[in-house]
Amino acid sequence: MKAPTTIKGNRSIDISSLPTFHTILFVNGHKANLLSISQFCDENHSMQFSKDECNIYNHAGKWIMNGTRILDNYYEVVIR
Secondary structure, eight states: OOOOOOEEEEEEEOOTTSOOEEEEEEETTOSSOBOOHHHHHHTTOEEEEOSSEEEEEOTTSOEEEEEEEOGGGOEEOOOO
16 A cells, blocks of 8 residues: 655745746655646646647746656656
8 A cells, every 4th residue: 555645845946937836845755846737827827738748838828848748647847
């Protein structure tokens, strides 16, 4: 049986040229932090998903980032 998932904390991340990410979750047992799709949509961004990738657009329809689908149906967004 899998252990229950627990949230260890959260914070905001502000990176120039990208939207501010609020309430990024640090989840016990995950190697990555989790971004909320609904948060993007609440900020008037849109997301387009395909089998292999996702693209994120700002409120004006300008592409701002993308992610690649990895194992376990996660989409990995690398922010540098």
